[in-house]
Amino acid sequence: MSEIRRILPAERELLLQVHEVFEAVRAAETPELAPVPAERYAGALEHPPPNSELQCRAAVEDGKVLGQLWIYLPHKENTHYVEAELAVRPDHRRRGAGTALLEHLLRFARDEHRSELVVTVRTAVDGGPSRPDTGARFLEKRGFTSALTEIHRNLELGDLDQTTESRLWDESITAAADYELVSWIGRCPEQYVEGLGRIDSQIFAEIPLGDLDLRPRTVDADFVRTREDRAEAQGHTLVRTIAVHRATGEVAANTVIYVHAGEEHAGQAITIVDPAHRGHRLGLLAKIANLRQLREHHPGVTTIWTGNADTNANMVAINDRLGFRPVDALVSYKRKLDA
Structure with missing residues (x-):
């Protein structure tokens, strides 16, 4: 049984695993995107955008990160809002980690008295490479609706x-x-x-x-x-x-x-x-x-x-x-x- 816990910037070994999860997802689903070096994760947590906070919450089992949430929390304007990215290791899906992480995120948002929760997912566009629709369907089944589509270009x-x-x-x-x-x-x-x-x-x-x-x-x-x-x-x-x-x-x-x-x-x-x-x-x-x-x-x-x-x-x-x-x-x- 995995536990969901907050990972701090000093926990470099766990943050390396967070990086590995994101890279495994990128390689499997969005290989055309730029890789993100491992050192960026601790730096982002240590130095969040002004007047806000970044947190990493991970599902950890026997010392191994199975999935994680990357959470953006404004603290000045837009204190009603919280945004997150959810990722689960491709070889550990359909075992409950994603559902547990999302339920944790819902509790976290309510505890922070946030009224609008946003989770981002990647989808395909005309002329671009294929993208799985599992993330979108996962959220739609749990009461989320599409609010904004941002086309990424290079x-x-x-x-x-x-x-x-x-x-x-x-x-x-x-x-x-x-x-x-x-x-x-x-x-x-x-x-x-x-x-x-x-x-x-x-x-x-x-x-x-x-x-x-x-x-x-x-x-x-x-x-x-x-x-x-x-x-x-x-x-x-x-x-x-x-x-x-x-x-x-x-x-x-x-x-x-x-x-x-x-x-x-x-x-x-x-x-x-x-x-x-x-x-x-x-x-x-x-x-x-x-x-x-x-x-x-x-x-x-x-x-x-x-x-x-x-x-x-x-x-x-x-x-x-x-x-x-x-x-x-x-x-x-x-x-x-x-x-």
Whole structure:
């Protein structure tokens, strides 16, 4: 009989097994996705996103991790919400570990007085590789419903057509004549911290969230610096480009790529344009400028991964024009909990 217990960052041997479980699932079900090095797991637990907590709960039997929950718990805004990823070793399925972990998660969410529980699963998309539907069916049978579908895409930098990139740049630069693109590696220059926080505070108000109840959060200077401290502590490098309105000095657009030390795969995170400054192709220009900066300073990166809600037509169109191609979908399954 397995027990479900919390695994702490110092428990390196158990965290290595957590890594093994995720890698076994990736190899069996989603081999096209980038591998995650073992050291990232302890770092993520030790350095969670600002104003939140990450926890790992595992089903352990005779010292062996059979399955686990990776839990995200906001502590400032969105304290009604909890999100988790559930994984069970492929060779230990249909023996009750997944059900026990999910029941544990439901109790945990209620104990934390959370009213919205989200569990994410991978599904196939048109033109992408096959994906099993067992995770989705498992959740649907237990009262979860699909709330948001995020299409994950990748870009092989070696396949990026330079002629197309130059044409897109030339076609767009005139529309952005009233803006200056500013790029940097690492920490945000002090003069842009407030503006960066202001535009990032708009994220949950502006990006499509489907049926998820995620409310806007305040991103202030402390949040920006804590986020940078977290990235540095985990060995990540932030590659960022913003667009600044020349007349007012406002930060009008922001895009960032996370480069992971020693890895060929990087993650394209948020790209956002202030609604007051849309219509100037700032999203496209900022992303092109940031890709150029990435190639110059991190030539070892070969692949960029990104994800966008399937209803985010504008950003999907930009990614398509740059050559990103769909791989699969990350679907957020939601269940409302009684108070």
